[in-house]
Each structure stands twice: as C-alpha cells, then as structure tokens.
Amino acid sequence: MMADYASAIRKATLEATRLQRDLGIQAKVVHGSGRVDVYDTIARLGVPLMFTRLDGLLGAYYREPTPGVLVTTQRPLSQQRFTAAHELGHHHLGHTPSLDDESILRRAPFQARAGDDLQEVEAEAFGAAFLLPRWLLDWHCERQDWTDADLHDPALVYQLALRVGTSYTATVWTLHRYEVFDRATARLMASLQLKKVKQKLLRGYEPENFRDVDVWLVTERDADLRLHGGPKDLFVVRLPEHSGAGYLWQVESIDGEALAVVADAREAADGESIGGPTMRLITAEARDRRAGELRLAERRPWQPAAPLKTFAVQYSLIGAEQQGWYRDQRQRHRQTLEAA
Ligand SMILES: [Zn+2]
Known part of the structure; x- marks a missing residue:
C-alpha cells in the first residue's frame, strides 16, 4: 500500500x-x-x-x-x-x-x-x-540570496511561504520533498509556534492578535515586488542606512488609509565596522483591504533633492477572497444568468 x-x-x-x-x-x-x-x-x-x-x-x-x-x-x-x-x-x-x-x-x-x-x-x-x-523555490532563493542551509531557519521558511502564497506548514513539507532538509527537521519546524517568529520580527510591537496577522520582513531584495497580504498584516521594512554620511530613510509615499507606520528603530548592521551603515527598521501596519505602493527615499535632510537611494514595494492587502464568483468569471456568469 x-x-x-x-x-x-x-x-x-x-x-x-x-x-x-x-x-x-x-x-x-x-x-x-x-x-x-x-x-x-x-x-x-x-x-x-x-x-x-x-x-x-x-x-x-x-x-x-x-x-x-x-x-x-x-x-x-x-x-x-x-x-x-x-x-x-x-x-x-x-x-x-x-x-x-x-x-x-x-x-x-x-x-x-x-x-x-x-x-x-x-x-x-x-x-x-x-x-x-521546484523552479519557484529556486527563483525566490536566487532573488533573496537564500541557500538550502539558510532554509533551516523557520523565520526564512515563513517569509518564503508568504511570498509564494501558501501556508507555512505546507511550505515546510514541500521543502522536505525537495530534500532541503530531512523528515525530523520538517517535523520539528512544522510543530513550531509561528507567533514566536512574528514576535521576534516585531521587536516589541504587539498587534491586536497574532492569529490573523502575517508579519513580512521586507528588505532590498524585495524591491519592486508585489506583496499579497491581508488587511491586518504588518510590514517590517529593514534597509541599510548610511547615517554616518548623514543619509536617513524617509517614507516618501504612503497611503494612510491602507498603511500606518507604527514603529521606527535602528540597529547596528551585523559585522560592520564603526561608521558603517546601520539598519533602519520601519514597521507599517495594514488598515484596510487596499492595494498600492510604499515608497521610501534615503536622503540628507539638508539636501532633500538628491536621494542616495530609493526603495519601493507594491502591496495588495485584499487578503481572503469574499463571497462570489472568481472575479475573472463574474461577467460570464452574470451573462449566463441573464440569458437563462
Ligand atoms: Zn480532496
């Protein structure tokens, strides 16, 4: 059998x-x-x-x-x-x-x-x-610069799951199928409480509840990607900041009805020498089922016209599909009903 x-x-x-x-x-x-x-x-x-x-x-x-x-x-x-x-x-x-x-x-x-x-x-x-x-796993790993060894970290598997739009657990078992890790590791990972991963990413910020909320760690590797999330999701945008040279990231364009900045912090970049870039962490929380673009610029406050870098991601916070025919079929079914 x-x-x-x-x-x-x-x-x-x-x-x-x-x-x-x-x-x-x-x-x-x-x-x-x-x-x-x-x-x-x-x-x-x-x-x-x-x-x-x-x-x-x-x-x-x-x-x-x-x-x-x-x-x-x-x-x-x-x-x-x-x-x-x-x-x-x-x-x-x-x-x-x-x-x-x-x-x-x-x-x-x-x-x-x-x-x-x-x-x-x-x-x-x-x-x-x-x-x-498999080709989609390879595509994301190349884009994100993740190796198979990196994917032993449940926090990265969770970020992969969000980007491919499948559940964390299904992602774990699919990675096992592709021999990224063995069965014992898959079991261990599948039993992990995602809430802990989310809490670590949020560094103290607490949403109303963790259950219906996903937490996206957004980095330079996500530039110009479209992120499909839900209407309560959180985005932790983590970007290297050249503050030693006076450059600071600013939110340049945000739809206040879709997203609100709820936390803003800096941390030393790992292994960098003094005077090197720090990491800027801007956390935005979804407010509504809307789609749009989040755009940031890294500039000197005294030279606002000349940004060193810009960064943008598209988002759709539509989340779960609601009652009705799949949208591309609505027209056809309406016609069928009218004809009947
Ligand atoms: Zn079935």
Missing part, C-alpha cells in the same frame, strides 16, 4: 508540472509577482470557481452538471489558495467529486499514512507541487 502512495504522489507531482508547462505558467510567474495564480489556472481550464460560506468544509469539487470548484470564504488567503489547488488537483487528475474538510490542512503533503484515501493523497501532493514547484 505504501508503494501505491509513493507512486500516487509521484504521478500527482508530475501532472502538476505538466499542467504548468502546458499553460506557460512559469514565464508568467517569474515576470509577475513570484507566485502561481491558482484561481486564474482554474478559470483558464473553463472550470467555474466560486467562493462561498461552506459549513464545516474548506472546499469542494463537483462534476454535475459540469465540473466546478467551491472554496470557503471563512479562511485566510493562504488556506483558500491551498484549498483551490487541492480542488484543481481533483479536477485535473479526473477524480470523483470530493467534499474537503479540515483534514486537508492537517495532512502533511507528500506524507501519506496507512489508511489515507489515495485520491486525497494525490490531490494533496498535486496542490503543494502546483503552488510551490
């Missing part, structure tokens, strides 16, 4: 790779925001995708009268995406209809246990491989 699981996982992973190749997804992702758009994929396959309240379920795949996918509105963005990728797996692998509850999150992808349903093991592996394929 375990041999069946191993081959099911292999098949599902291959099918995820094949679908990405057939749809040219890699080129889109690496020229876009660095994450796989699973909703767009479902729409491109002509499968209706609806977000709605599902009592006791995270998602569902149905085949009658025609195939379709439902995803709960009651979960954060990463879990909605993970559920959608799982349902896409059911569709693409030709599975029978499926009603999926919490257990799809509890089950570790690629880690089947005796008694697990083969179809569920396949959908799980497909979903994880689809959201975080």
Whole structure:
C-alpha cells in the first residue's frame, strides 16, 4: 500500500508540472509577482470557481452538471489558495467529486499514512507541487540570496511561504520533498509556534492578535515586488542606512488609509565596522483591504533633492477572497444568468 502512495504522489507531482508547462505558467510567474495564480489556472481550464460560506468544509469539487470548484470564504488567503489547488488537483487528475474538510490542512503533503484515501493523497501532493514547484523555490532563493542551509531557519521558511502564497506548514513539507532538509527537521519546524517568529520580527510591537496577522520582513531584495497580504498584516521594512554620511530613510509615499507606520528603530548592521551603515527598521501596519505602493527615499535632510537611494514595494492587502464568483468569471456568469 505504501508503494501505491509513493507512486500516487509521484504521478500527482508530475501532472502538476505538466499542467504548468502546458499553460506557460512559469514565464508568467517569474515576470509577475513570484507566485502561481491558482484561481486564474482554474478559470483558464473553463472550470467555474466560486467562493462561498461552506459549513464545516474548506472546499469542494463537483462534476454535475459540469465540473466546478467551491472554496470557503471563512479562511485566510493562504488556506483558500491551498484549498483551490487541492480542488484543481481533483479536477485535473479526473477524480470523483470530493467534499474537503479540515483534514486537508492537517495532512502533511507528500506524507501519506496507512489508511489515507489515495485520491486525497494525490490531490494533496498535486496542490503543494502546483503552488510551490521546484523552479519557484529556486527563483525566490536566487532573488533573496537564500541557500538550502539558510532554509533551516523557520523565520526564512515563513517569509518564503508568504511570498509564494501558501501556508507555512505546507511550505515546510514541500521543502522536505525537495530534500532541503530531512523528515525530523520538517517535523520539528512544522510543530513550531509561528507567533514566536512574528514576535521576534516585531521587536516589541504587539498587534491586536497574532492569529490573523502575517508579519513580512521586507528588505532590498524585495524591491519592486508585489506583496499579497491581508488587511491586518504588518510590514517590517529593514534597509541599510548610511547615517554616518548623514543619509536617513524617509517614507516618501504612503497611503494612510491602507498603511500606518507604527514603529521606527535602528540597529547596528551585523559585522560592520564603526561608521558603517546601520539598519533602519520601519514597521507599517495594514488598515484596510487596499492595494498600492510604499515608497521610501534615503536622503540628507539638508539636501532633500538628491536621494542616495530609493526603495519601493507594491502591496495588495485584499487578503481572503469574499463571497462570489472568481472575479475573472463574474461577467460570464452574470451573462449566463441573464440569458437563462
Ligand atoms: Zn480532496
């Protein structure tokens, strides 16, 4: 039976790779925001995708009268995406209809246990491989200058998970699948309390609660990236500051209704000599489901016209999808309803 699981996982992973190749997804992702758009994929396959309240379920795949996918509105963005990728797996692998509850999150992808349903093991592996394929891991590691050894740090795995838009735990098990670390390390990492990682990043700042909030560590490596977060997320922008030469980072443009600066600090850059750059840490907290750009400039207060450096990131704080058809399908379904 375990041999069946191993081959099911292999098949599902291959099918995820094949679908990405057939749809040219890699080129889109690496020229876009660095994450796989699973909703767009479902729409491109002509499968209706609806977000709605599902009592006791995270998602569902149905085949009658025609195939379709439902995803709960009651979960954060990463879990909605993970559920959608799982349902896409059911569709693409030709599975029978499926009603999926919490257990799809509890089950570790690629880690089947005796008694697990083969179809569920396949959908799980497909979903994880689809959201975080090896080439996407490599792309982020190159951009961020992370090595496999660096990824033994749960704080970095968490930052990777935010950027690829999947849950921390699924990311841990996918990295294990790619042999970044062994099973014992994966277990240890998956059991870690993320709240501690968030607290360390925030250096004393306390949001109302930690559960629905993600904390992004934003560095020079994220320049011009689009960060997809939630309406309560926090961004700790950490940039080297040449204060010895009189240059200081200033927030140049911020949408006050989307983000508010809640903390501002400096720390000595590690291993730097005296007089070298310090690190500036500006913490901004989301206020609303809005999208925009955060722009900073490093300049001398007495020479404001000549910045030494500028830094910008785009953000979308839309978070979880709300009730309704997936946005790219709304028009079509409205027409269908009007025609009926
Ligand atoms: Zn399922």
